[in-house]
Amino acid sequence: MSVVPAQAMPGMPKAGAPVEEAGGAVPRPADAAPAPLVAPAPLAASARLLPALAAVYRAQLSRARVARIPLLFVATFQSIGIMVLMRGVVDEGGSAARSVVAGSSVLVVAFVALNLLAQYFGQLRASGGLDHYATLPVPPAAVVLGAAAAYASFTVPGTAVTAVVGSALFQLPMGHLWVLAAVIPLSGAALAGLGAALGLLAPRQELATLLGQLGMSAALLLGVLPADRMPEVVSYARDLLPSTYGVEALARSFDGQPDWLAVCADLGVCAGVAVVSLAAATWAYRRAAVR
């Protein structure tokens, strides 16, 4: 018995050569073609950044109803509790009172955006939930920014309530509380980026939780306690924490005649840190998604 290669047989089409079809119009199915090289199939469209971001944001926000509202209460009551506690040692109306109210308000942001987001991404990474996003044609930035924006949004009611209650408790003017409209998104973005990066970079889920908790404790201690009574080393640490600048901006707004330039400078630092930390979080997401 002899085996003759197809190419050697007269009249046989060569592998890879175009094959005449009887109908002409109907293409042969790819698997029936003898050649291994088939034209690559067209790729489906990718999701664009903004629509994908909006979809992730909406989905994350809807999670609030299921999972986040109890935690939001905890965050708010924690901050209000701290202010009630501090009311005993801090005089109303003074600069210390301003730091306490501003620090407690921003603490709500730190609790949700930093701590909870770090936990969320840590859990998502550990359980393999990131695979879901990694197998969708979605820009990494959309996932990170969408989640960060949603977590920052969760903090709005708690932060506003804390600021109003604190202002009433310490007899501070509420006229400039609208500054919160800039403080929450900017410090929220900075802390959420940090939280997401911590959650995605932590080698283990427990470590992500721990880092989130530590970040929140830092925001609590360094933000709520008046800065002028801190040891020098600690005040350096305070300068490194992104939430500090949100706290400062809010504290300044309690003055009768706020120094708007300084407020803007503080918010500018917040915005700068937000850009850096969100970029870091996006990089961390890319790294975590493809292992």
Next chain:
Amino acid sequence: MCTVRGLVKTYPAARGRRGAPATPAVRASDGIDLDVSRGEVFGLLGPNGAGKSTLVRQLTGLLRPDQGQVRVLGHDLVRHPERASRLLGYLGQDSTALDELTVALAAETTARLRGLDVRAARAERDAVIEELGLGGLAGRPLKKLSGGQRRLACVAAALVGERPLLVLDEPTTGMDPVARRAVWAAVDRRRAERGVTVLLVTHNVIEAETVLDRVAVLDRGRVIACDTPAGLKAMVADEVRVELVWRAEAPLHIPGVAALRDAAHASGRRWTLRLPPDAARAAIATVTGGPAFAALDDFTLATPSLEDVYVALGGRTESVEGLVKT
């Protein structure tokens, strides 16, 4: 359609830490070759730890192989893993990313993230919810659903947005027969209408027999057999073990159940029967449909003889349990 050549992936050895012993390096893919044709429902079968999920993760661009080639529809996915998401729909084993969303929002968001605009995403969402019979659950969060229902919702998310290849990692785990049937009907429809190819990981031999065109049996990162279910079955003795557990007394007043009584080896509430596959399927149909189902606590279908094939092919006997799950 989907070609895999010489795929190798080794997980590095882990150093021992307190409480966790050191693990040696594991070759999870050990020179895998596969060819899946267009429109085929191709299964990967194997015990836990055989390397099924590792293989699937390399096919979906989630894991970079150490060596080898993966081509899907003419695209080199080792060189361009980012293209995978634009070629295939993937259903992983984990649902954490969707857990707190409602079923409808999970499907819609996934469709949006597959690049559909709002209107198309909503249309696809409604269609897939209808198709899989999820209408009553559409407004409930996945977290609040039972395991099988949650899995079905995840399948819905995997099916939205047209993709020529679907990679499904144990899609029907925990589902009731109705849900299973809905999943296979949906898969079949996509295949018939659009020539969609399906690559699926399964534990379930019975299911493998009924839905798969071809099966590759994996063990320790190698393909130890690849054939049609009938071809594999030909290697196996053709008896199936059926175990039925009744809630209390067996409902012998039902004729179908009474007929099974003679063939059964009864031990308390548990009946064990050895039947040809057709009769076994008929028996399961009898006890899971109709009045007997109310009296039924649990049932198991297993093909013990596949273990023999397994041993003959050089598979590990101690882990064969994982191959034959209900």
